[in-house]
Amino acid sequence: MTITITAFERSPDGGRGLARDTRVRWALEEVGQPYEVRLVSFRAMKEPAHLALHPFGQIPTYEEGDLALFETGAIILHIAQRHAGLLPDDANARARAITWMFAAVNTVEPPILELEAARLLEGDKPWHDERLPLVEDRVRNRxxxxxxxxxxxxxxxxxFSAGDLMMVSVLLRLKSSGILDEYPNLAAYLVRGETRPAYKRAFAAQLAVNTGKPPTG
Incomplete structure (x- = not known):
């Protein structure tokens, strides 16, 4: 059965790998599964056909036969459980890898997203300068x-496991902030994720959508 995922017709990040379809592309590349991409506009994301796949009108979605999934954590867990390459064979190690998947999206990502919102959306607020250091401290704590x-x-x-895939994907959101430079081992961890061949293919495919140029290599 053909796997089809949805992605932004034009990504807000311009193809820098921050849109969440990159995580799903990466997982599929790691396990060697071909997939097709259906591009959707911001308008189409709020229409009934897409809302039937994703009730919150976001991307990505995942379709395979009569199965439709949303939420990157759920999609990647499904991929990892169905195909070898992202979860260990040992039951305890497998459980720990899944725990790190949840930790990435539930514990580490929320303060990072809060920091993004504070920097990008709240700069004109009278309380911005006072609040920003508090948000940055919450990120540094994690x-x-x-x-x-x-x-x-x-x-x-x-x-390497699906836990690392999710954690690296989350940390990528800090790449331009400078904060990650304060943690050399995490910065090196991020580079290890980015230099994996599967990630490079996923990144190139997402970038190609936004540049109109086919991926190379």
Whole structure:
């Protein structure tokens, strides 16, 4: 059965890999599964056909036969459980990898998204200058904890897993902030994720949508 995912017709980030379809593309590339992409406009995302797939009118969605999924964590967990390459065979290691998936989106990502909103959407608010350092401190608190746990290892729990895929995808949102530079081991961890061949293919495919140029390499 053909796998079809949805992505922005024109991504707000201009193809820098921050749109969440990149996470799903990366997972499919890691497990070697071909897929098709249906591009949707912001207008189409709010229309009944797309809302039937994603009740909150967002991307990405995942369709395979009569299965339709939304939410990147759920989609990537489904891919990882169905295809080898993203979850360990050992039951306990598998459970830990899934735990890191949840930690990425539930614990680490929320303060990062709050920081993005504070910087991009709240700059004209009278309380912005006072609030921003508090938001940055919440991000640093999570990064302190994550950095301590990662230590000098390459990945979060042994070999690369879906947990690392999700965590790297979350940390990518900090790449232009400068904050990640304060944590050399996390910065190196991010680079290891970005240099994986599967990530490079996913990034190139997402960038090609926004530049109109076919991916190379």
């Amino acid at each position: 990064l302190n904890q994550l950095s301590a746990r990662l230590g000098d290892t390459d990945w979060l729990d042994g070999a």
